[in-house]
Amino acid sequence: MEIIKLRNGVEMPILGYGVYQVSPSECERCVLDAIGVGYRMIDTAQAYFNEEGVGNAIKKCGVPRNELFIVTKVWISNSGYERAKASIEESLRKLKTDYIDLLLIHQPFGDYYGTWRAMEEAYKAGKLRAIGVSNFYPDRFIDLAEFSEIPPMVNQVETHVFNQQTEAQKIMQQYGTHIMSWGPFAEGRNNLFSNETLRSIGDKYGKSVAQTALRYLIQRGVIVIPKSVRKERMEQNIDVFDFALSGEDMQRIGQLDLGHSLFFSHYDPQTVKWLCSMGKRSC
Numbered sequence: 001m002e003i004i005k006l007r008n009g010v011e012m013p014i015l016g017y018g019v020y021q022v023s024p025s026e027c028e029r030c031v032l033d034a035i036g037v038g039y040r041m042i043d044t045a046q047a048y049f050n051e052e053g054v055g056n057a058i059k060k061c062g063v064p065r066n067e068l069f070i071v072t073k074v075w076i077s078n079s080g081y082e083r084a085k086a087s088i089e090e091s092l093r094k095l096k097t098d099y100i101d102l103l104l105i106h107q108p109f110g111d112y113y114g115t116w117r118a119m120e121e122a123y124k125a126g127k128l129r130a131i132g133v134s135n136f137y138p139d140r141f142i143d144l145a146e147f148s149e150i151p152p153m154v155n156q157v158e159t160h161v162f163n164q165q166t167e168a169q170k171i172m173q174q175y176g177t178h179i180m181s182w183g184p185f186a187e188g189r190n191n192l193f194s195n196e197t198l199r200s201i202g203d204k205y206g207k208s209v210a211q212t213a214l215r216y217l218i219q220r221g222v223i224v225i226p227k228s229v230r231k232e233r234m235e236q237n238i239d240v241f242d243f244a245l246s247g248e249d250m251q252r253i254g255q256l257d258l259g260h261s262l263f264f265s266h267y268d269p270q271t272v273k274w275l276c277s278m279g280k281r282s283c
């Protein structure tokens with residue numbers, strides 16, 4: 001497993017396991033399977049309603065806590081200093097741990113400056129080993145990085161072969177921030193799993209389309225967190241460290257970039273209204 005060193009020296013695996021859309025009832029089993037096949041980084045969120053399942057797996061897996069790297073995210077409804085502070089305690093309780101390895105602000109909406117202050121405080125208190133953001137496009141990312149004492153160490157944004165985020169990654173690098181991909185397979189959109197370019201390149205190395213898509217991101221220094229509820233796919237998705245794509249392969253895959261989201265844009269007023277309405281519901 002390759003390791004990424006964050007700005008503060010904390011080390012995190014470049015590949016982990018994401019649990020978005022893993023039901024609360026299945027989450028514990030999935031995370032135990034993932035840890036069993038070798039994953040050490042788990043990505044959850046308050047808004048996934050499955051932090052408790054992750055916490056149960058942390059307790060039961062038999063792997064020492066300091067060998068695991070747990071990521072969770074503060075949801076919009078918990079934005080603002082006081083609410084965020086309370087929600088960090090809640091996440092710690094649900095995750096059954098006394099520290100979180102990486103905490104992210106899930107969305108750049110609500111009082112996320114207040115959230116950031118609560119996170120900086122918890123970081124200094126040793127409850128969080130690293131802090132970052134998610135879905136911060138360059139404009140909001142630069143704003144927060146410029147006006148906070150501790151700039152984000154990670155920014156988790158939609159990143160896959162069809163939305164490669166090369167410009168955003170360059171801006172993050174200027175602040176010593178690591179890019180982390182959500183949706184490394186674009187959840188299969190745009191027929192990713194039957195893409196001919198990925199298939200023909202993968203065939204040369206005896207690797208699947210999924211493995212080729214992940215390897216491309218990893219070689220660009222992008223942290224990835226593929227999700228699958230199936231153990232055999234978990235095994236396949238972590239088996240990407242015994243081959244390297246050539247410069248020519250990287251270039252060909254680079255050409256698949258459409259340069260826009262396959263989900264929704266955080267610049268679209270309707271998306272912003274929709275996310276804000278979800279933030280007003282309790283969660």
Ligand SMILES: NC(=O)c1ccc[n+]([C@@H]2O[C@H](COP(=O)([O-])OP(=O)(O)OC[C@H]3O[C@@H](n4cnc5c(N)ncnc54)[C@H](OP(=O)(O)O)[C@@H]3O)[C@@H](O)[C@H]2O)c1
Pocket residue numbers: 017018019020021043044106134135156181182183184185186187188193210211225226227228229230233236237
């Ligand atoms: N910060 C954010 O706003 C945000 C947003 C979305 C996601 N995330 C994080 O990013 C993680 C990954 O993104 P995602 O879950 O949206 O989507 P994803 O990882 O791009 O794709 C998951 C889909 O691909 C399928 N799949 C997985 N491995 C496969 C393989 N080897 N071959 C064929 N199909 C395969 C899965 O099906 P099966 O499960 O049936 O195998 C599932 O339908 C999430 O779990 C979450 O932790 C964060």
